[in-house]
Amino acid sequence: MxxxxxxxxxxxLLTCCGATPxxxxxxxxxxxxxxxxxxxxxxxxxxxxxxxxxxxxxxxPDVVGMxxxxxxxxxxxxxxxxxxxxDATGQGRLLINDRNWVTTGQMPGPGEVxxxxxxITLSAKKADE
Numbered sequence: 695m696x697x698x699x700x701x702x703x704x705x706x707l708l709t710c711c712g713a714t715p716x717x718x719x720x721x722x723x724x725x726x727x728x729x730x731x732x733x734x735x736x737x738x739x740x741x742x743x744x745x746x747x748x749x750x751x752x753x754x755p756d757v758v759g760m761x762x763x764x765x766x767x768x769x770x771x772x773x774x775x776x777x778x779x780x781d782a783t784g785q786g787r788l789l790i791n792d793r794n795w796v797t798t799g800q801m802p803g804p805g806e807v808x809x810x811x812x813x814i815t816l817s818a819k820k821a822d823e
Contacts, residue, residue, distance in 0.1 A: 749809045756804030762818045763792035765800075773810045782817035789818055796821050 752773040757765035762779070769777055781787040782798045789795050799817035802808055 749811070751807050752810040752812075754800070754802050754804055754806045754808060754814065757797050757800055757816065758804070760797050761793055761821075762789060762795035762797050762816065765797040765816055765818075766792065769814055769816075774808075774812070774814050776811060776813045778813050778815045780815065780817050782819045783823065794821055795819065 750773070754774065755768050755772050757768050760768065766777055766779075769775075779789045781789070795818040797816050797818045801815045802812070
C-alpha cells in the first residue's frame with residue numbers, strides 16, 4: 695500500500711512540475727501481504743546442587759544477674775546481636791553507662807533456641823537500686 699501511494703505521489707509531482715511521468719516506474723508495486731511476527735522468549739534457569747540453608751539458630755544464654763555490659767557481650771558471643779534494652783523499674787531511663795546497670799530479666803528466656811536474628815530484650819536496673 696505504501697509503495698502504491700509513493701508511485702501515485704511521484705506521478706502527481708512529476709505532472710505538477712511539467713514533467714511527464716515515466717512509462718515504466720522504477721518499481722512495480724507488489725501485492726500487499728500482512729506478515730505476522732513471532733516473538734520467542736527464552737528463560738534460563740540455573741539450578742544449584744547445593745541444598746537451601748536453613749536460618750542459623752542460637753541458644754540464648756542466661757545473663758540475669760550480670761553487669762549489663764557483660765550480658766550484652768555474652769549475647770553477642772553466642773551470635774545474638776539484635777539486643778533491645780529497657781529500664782526494669784519502669785522509669786523509662788536510658789542505659790547510657792552499661793557498667794552501672796545489672797540485668798534483671800531477659801526475653802526469650804535462657805536455654806531457648808531461636809533464630810540468630812531474633813530480638814533479645816534485656817531488662818536492667820541501676821546497680822545501686
